[in-house]
Amino acid sequence: MTTDTYSEVWNLDVFFPGGSRSAEFQEHLRQTEELIKKFEANVNSWRPANSLEDVNYLQKLITDIENSAQKLEQARSFIDCLLAQNTGDKQSYSLDSKITSLNASFQAALGSLDILLTSIDEEVWHKIVDTEALNELAFVLTESREQAKEKLSKEEEALINALEVDGYHSWGQLYDLIVSQIKVAVKEDGDKKLLSVGQAHNKFSSTDRRVRATVFKNWEEAWGDQAEFLAKTLNHLSGFRLSVYEKRGWEDVLKEPLSINRMEKKTLETMWTVITENKQKLVQYLERKAKLLGIEKLSWFDLEAPYGNNDSKVSYQEGADFIERNFAHFGDKMAAFAKQAFEEQWIEAEDRHGKAPGGFCTYLPESKQSRIFMTYSGTPSNVSTLAHELGHGFHSYAMRELPYLNCNYAMNVAETASTFAEMIVADASVKNAKNEEEKLALLDDKIQRTVALLMNIHARFIFETRFYEERKHGTVSTDRLNEIMLGAQKEAYCHALEEYHPLFWASKLHFFITDVPFYNFPYTFGYLFSLGIYAQALEEGKGYEEKYIALLKDTGSMTVESLAKKHLQVDLTEKDFWEKAVHICIEDINEFLHLTENK
Template sequence: MYKVIEQKWDLESLYQVEFAEVLASLEAEVRNKRTALQNMPAPQTDQEIAAFKQTLEDIGRLDAEVNQAQSYAMCWMSEDTADRERAAVQRRSSGLMGMLKTLYIEVDRLLLLTDEAVINDTFYLQERRKQASERLSPELETMLVEFAGNGAKSWSRMRQAMVQRVRLTMNIGGEETTVSGGFAFQMLFTSHPDPALRKELAVKLADALAPDAELYAMVLNQVIGLRMQTFQKRGWENPLHETLQVNRVSEATLQALCQAVERNLPRFVPYFEKQARLLGVERIGEEDVMAPPGQKAVTAISYEAGLELILSHFERFSPVMADYVREAVAKRWIEADERLGKSNIIFCTQLPVAKEQRVFTTFRGMYQCVSLLAHELGHAYHYHELSKQPPLAQKVPTSMAEIASTFSELLLTNGYLSALPDGPEKAAMLGEKVRNTFQYLVKPYVNFLFEKRLCEVRKQDVLSAAQLDEMMIDVQRGVYQDALAGYTPGHWISNNLFYLSERPFYNYQYMLGYLFSAGLYALGMEKGELTAAQYADFLQDTGCMNMEELARKHLGVDLTDERFWQQSLDVLVRDVEDYVKLG
């Protein structure tokens, strides 16, 4: 028997005063700092340079406090999404983040007027200086930030409100049940095990969204249109310019990655054929790609047993990593309770002042939940290692964050697989691993190609719902090698990542992180050339390097060379081939 572990997290230890007071104090400090920067001359003398450096240190501390407040508000809101007070607090904290952005615009102005040698020792400031040189004037950039709340962000919120209004009546477990649009999207994303229910869900969801399809199309056109117009004003012709910059990835690396993925797509077709055999159909639909097939499922598992499983496999690679998880459990940094009212999203967030992390998930007694928990604990351990660096060296893009999380999943899944005897459970587990490849590689590739094509067409004209449907089907058909019986034209509505106004192309980062982590895993666990200490150093370097530098230093590879990505893909395709051979 396992000792029962508390599944509700602790937020109360983070602030000893009313949170409204914390927000008010931070708002005042950000305003005062911005005014001080506006009145600060370009640093020229030794005294002015010293004063500017001290100001930058102060802003680093303030940045940590603001980000912790934002994280706390998100955590508090996630506990009860219907609570209006919590929603108001989250809106206020988001406003505070907007204020911090305008403060950094003043920092950027001074960085451009400062001798580059002054900031040579700070990667983040060098990065900001370069980015600022490619943007509009501080006044116009500030205006864009201030307008965003009533501009692109409002369109995104409108789409969310429309989704929340959707209701579907489903027969689940023999009972008529009404589910929300958000819940329906989640059920499709996680692929409910009942194929009849999946099909019914896909059809009913499409029917429910159809009456408002042109409204969704209008919203998406506005989000993309505003982005493209902003890029045009900045002189950016490439729609990938900002996302590559923010994710510290070169276009040559992304091209090498995509070329490797494209070349290997036919190697996944046997998986679709096996899924069809297991489900007793000639060809599967798109909603069946990630579905658990008809064989014996992975054994149900308790939260306590799941944590023990994670700990045992983390321990094999890094006792320090396992000790961190024990600390997170003991100090109640994990929220895993299943209850009504809490958010259905899964996340890990950093609390940089407290040097703590929080993980939010819902544990439902399935192996998939254990895998997701390992994923988020991978993020948490990454943040833990970054917390040893100065505040401005703790900022990492999604591309790098996804390396740590998927590496942790590989530690768990590969370790668990190696310990299982041949049989139905091992086959089911291998199937789970293969489905991760579709979740982190194939489906994000669909999203990337769709968004890229959408941006190209949107430069010329707006698109109707029918045109967006057609574009989505065309992309899905190409990626899935025309091997499916049907596709999901409305995926452009159901995927909220297309509507994120401040995160363009939030998709390929998962591909990059997943394949990079496969290479890292091969180095560490298969070749034995990566120690726990080296991995910790790798994580700390993610705050002060771009992707190409990181790969050269820690893996000795060139990410612009397709061969690295091909080696990682070969490992993943072998899993597919092994799974197909099982019958």
């Protein structure tokens, strides 16, 4: 147990003092722009000799990439933190646009380089990446080369990158701006208050159903007021993406997200098939939860309702101590990392007005530090979220000494590390419960996340798949977006709910993120994949940490199928692994159903 009290506000001044007005940050951007221009010039002046002579020049370009990318990522992470901590920071929005522009130039140069790599003969290419100088980067370099073969010409791809600044990424930025203005009305202590969407969302975990229902009604109205603007935003964002796909000859909208996640379509299809075949047990949990709450059927606003009437809160300090203590049971390095994050103020957790909704972890590569953002209000879910984001941070920590190009791991394996950390804490909470009622409450909180990852995320995937197919034929109206979402939710939840959330497409940031398309299925993959890792960790005990770190180090330089084969000895395209993973989830539900049988 620590003696000092951890701060709930992060320290960003250690990077660039003065926030969005920082002179040091302006200088950082100037240096970033210079490095990108140097990289562009070096790419444009290279004419591959189609021989081993290319190795030296390629090494020089890789140095350019690493220098530019680290500075760009440092800047992007810093601005993301500024925008999250204060959605009214107008100067940060301006800087965000500047970084987007710089990134477009950088991506265009990368695209040009990738196309140059395709001009090298296959036999010569294998000799180049087999050299001692480049062998460590063989996977990522070959991956870039192969992906370039499926894109347009150098000039066309450069034009796309240039147009993305105002024709694509700006729509995602507009979404952030709209959301920053949304307020949700609630009543607290008899007074009417206007909360940010982040603060209002925490009310869905209230023990009082009337509070949840009222907040949900006002929540729907608040998002409904902005629905036309948000529908236009989503349509133009997706329209740009589909236009690019069409020009490249890509008919399947999943081609890019699967490629980004280094994942085969068969793996994705097998995962969803196994989940769908096992959903009846999740439905039984939802039915039992409704009975315990004294209602016929749960509604959307009941999904995060806690079990029982225990309104006790876990202080931020208590939550931090609990995480540190249980990370230590798994491994010393993970515990030491968490302690450093708390002590050095890497975490923004304060519950206050003006913050963005949700939570995230971002990495600042030049500083080799992470920053974690969330709004902590003392619920068990908040503790789980905190552990989840620390898991992301530990992933970056484990890879900190690798070549920068080998640190670009995909979202699906990123969610593996975070979910693994979350499970350590969730399992410990259940095992340390003081009595049966507390155990049930903690089991319920744990199962809620299973429902979210196997049903909510499935609804998002179904919605986005159907929306993109309709968007190919023209703009999709607000009413139709609501219909598609409602249908997706009913299917994903097996019609188990009374009332749904048709405006979920508007309230969920993930549909508007431009950096990564289909920001949904990787969560479910990461959750179930981490269960396989977690099962091994339980078998082997504390000594498993080094094996776990070895797996994390490989996440940036392997397909997920190869990663699973090497570290878990399983085939992800077959049902067996997924069935075992889902069965672990079902064990929690069976225990919950058993303990509540006579309640």
